[in-house]
Amino acid sequence: MELIFVTEARFVRSGKGKIYSLDTFNNKLWERYLHCFERITVVARVLEAPDRIFEDTLLAESSRVSFLPLPYYLGMTGFLKKQKQIRELMKRAFDKDKAYILRVPGILGTLAAYILFRRGIRYGVEVVGDPWDVFAPGAIRHPLRPVFRYVFTKALKLTVKKSAAALYVTSQTLQKRYPTDAGVFQVAASNVKIDDEVIASAPPKIVVNKCCKLVSVGSLAQLYKAPDVVIEAIAELQKYKLDCHLTWLGDGKYKEAMKVLAEKLNVAERIDFCGNMPFARVLEFVRNSDIFLLVSRTEGLPRALIEAMACGLPCIGSRVGGIPELLEPVALVAPGNSKELAEKIYEFVTDTTLLNSQAVRNWNEAKNYHDKILSQRRMAFYQHVINRVK
Structure with a gap:
C-alpha cells in the first residue's frame, strides 16, 4: 500500500x-x-x-x-x-x-x-x-x-x-x-x-578541568532553543568565577543577533557558534564536552538530548514538553530563567558525584530509546x- x-x-x-x-x-x-x-x-x-x-x-x-x-x-x-x-x-x-x-x-x-x-x-x-x-x-x-x-x-x-x-x-x-x-x-x-553507533560502550568518567566545556544543539531559525537564555547564563556565571566555554551547534537567522548579545554581555570569547555540521561531527563535539544544555522554550521529545544522554553526558534541561520525561528533577530548570540555569550549571560543576551519577543515569535511560x-x-x-x- x-x-x-x-x-x-x-x-x-x-x-x-x-x-x-x-x-x-x-x-x-x-x-x-x-x-x-x-x-x-x-x-x-x-x-x-x-x-x-x-x-x-x-x-x-x-x-x-x-x-x-x-x-x-x-x-x-x-x-x-x-x-x-x-x-x-x-x-x-x-x-x-x-x-x-x-x-x-x-x-x-x-x-x-x-x-x-x-x-x-x-x-x-x-x-x-x-x-x-x-x-x-x-x-x-x-x-x-x-x-x-x-x-x-x-x-x-x-x-x-x-x-x-x-x-x-x-x-x-x-x-x-x-x-x-x-x-x-x-x-x-x-x-x-538511537542505535549502537550513538550509545557509548560505557559512560565516561567526567572530570571538569580548569574550563568547563558546555555544548548545546539547536536551530537558530527561531528562539525555541533559548540561545539567548544560555548566553545570559554564561554571563551570570562570571559572578561565580567559573571558567566555562559554550559551543553552540546549529544555524539560522538569529545567529548574528546572538553573537551581538554575547558581545554586549562581554562573553563573546567564551562562546563558539559552529553552525550546522554532519551528525558524526555533532557527536564528536558532544562526546568531548562536560555538560549538555537544552533549555528550550518548547519541545516535543528532543532527539539531541537523548543522543547526548546516550553518549553518557550529564544534561541540564528545561521543564517543557517531554524533557521532564527524560531528565530527573535535579537536572531541570524553569524555561527562560538564565539565573536559575547559571546556578544549576555551577551546582553540577562543583559536585563531581552529582555530575557523574547523572552521566550514568542518562546513559542507562537512553537505552530505552x-x-x-x-x-x-x-x-x-x-x-x-x-x-x-x-
Missing part, C-alpha cells in the same frame, strides 16, 4: 533534479516506514537550489520514495500567498486507496486533515510538538503571536481528535493536551533513532493505519 506522508520539513532540489533533506528526513529515516508500506509519497515544501551540491547521505528520494513538491514558502504570510495552489495539489493527490500519516503540528498537516476529513478519508497522526509552547511568550517575535498560539493549538486538538490512529513522541505530555477520540488507537514512540524497542511500537501504529484503509 502507498503511504502519503505530509510534513512541515523542508527539502531542496538540486540542479540534477534530485531532492535532498537538510534535516533527518533522508532515505535512512524512510526505512522505518518502508517495512510496512510498499512506497511513500512525501508531501512537503521543496526549494529549488540548482547551484548547490549535497552529500549523498542527505538524499531523500529513492525508487520507493517520491515527492509531491509543494511551492516553497516561509511563515504564515508566505503560506497564505500560495495556499490556493497548495490546496489544489493536495486535492488532486488524495484518494481513498492510500494510507495517510500527517506529521503535526503544522499548517500543511492541518490543511491535509481538513481535506481528508471532508472526503471521509481516515488518517493517522504523528504528534511531535506543541504549538502552545511554540508560541509561548519569548519563543517567537511576532505581533500576532497570541493569536497564532490560540489558533494553532485549537487546530492541533481538532486534527488529533479526528484522527484514526495517533503516535505521540512523548509518554504522556502531548497526550494530555491533545487527546484522541475515545477508543482510537494510540501509542507512544519517540521519533528519535534504542530503535529496536521503539520500532515495534511504530510498526503497530503503521499497521493500524493500513488496517483502517482496508
Whole structure:
C-alpha cells in the first residue's frame, strides 16, 4: 500500500533534479516506514537550489520514495500567498486507496486533515510538538503571536481528535493536551533513532578541568532553543568565577543577533557558534564536552538530548514538553530563567558525584530509546493505519 506522508520539513532540489533533506528526513529515516508500506509519497515544501551540491547521505528520494513538491514558502504570510495552489495539489493527490500519516503540528498537516476529513478519508497522526509552547511568550517575535498560539493549538486538538490512529513522541505530555477520540488507537514512540553507533560502550568518567566545556544543539531559525537564555547564563556565571566555554551547534537567522548579545554581555570569547555540521561531527563535539544544555522554550521529545544522554553526558534541561520525561528533577530548570540555569550549571560543576551519577543515569535511560524497542511500537501504529484503509 502507498503511504502519503505530509510534513512541515523542508527539502531542496538540486540542479540534477534530485531532492535532498537538510534535516533527518533522508532515505535512512524512510526505512522505518518502508517495512510496512510498499512506497511513500512525501508531501512537503521543496526549494529549488540548482547551484548547490549535497552529500549523498542527505538524499531523500529513492525508487520507493517520491515527492509531491509543494511551492516553497516561509511563515504564515508566505503560506497564505500560495495556499490556493497548495490546496489544489493536495486535492488532486488524495484518494481513498492510500494510507495517510500527517506529521503535526503544522499548517500543511492541518490543511491535509481538513481535506481528508471532508472526503471521509481516515488518517493517522504523528504528534511531535506543541504549538502552545511554540508560541509561548519569548519563543517567537511576532505581533500576532497570541493569536497564532490560540489558533494553532485549537487546530492541533481538532486534527488529533479526528484522527484514526495517533503516535505521540512523548509518554504522556502531548497526550494530555491533545487527546484522541475515545477508543482510537494510540501509542507512544519517540521519533528519535538511537542505535549502537550513538550509545557509548560505557559512560565516561567526567572530570571538569580548569574550563568547563558546555555544548548545546539547536536551530537558530527561531528562539525555541533559548540561545539567548544560555548566553545570559554564561554571563551570570562570571559572578561565580567559573571558567566555562559554550559551543553552540546549529544555524539560522538569529545567529548574528546572538553573537551581538554575547558581545554586549562581554562573553563573546567564551562562546563558539559552529553552525550546522554532519551528525558524526555533532557527536564528536558532544562526546568531548562536560555538560549538555537544552533549555528550550518548547519541545516535543528532543532527539539531541537523548543522543547526548546516550553518549553518557550529564544534561541540564528545561521543564517543557517531554524533557521532564527524560531528565530527573535535579537536572531541570524553569524555561527562560538564565539565573536559575547559571546556578544549576555551577551546582553540577562543583559536585563531581552529582555530575557523574547523572552521566550514568542518562546513559542507562537512553537505552530505552534504542530503535529496536521503539520500532515495534511504530510498526503497530503503521499497521493500524493500513488496517483502517482496508
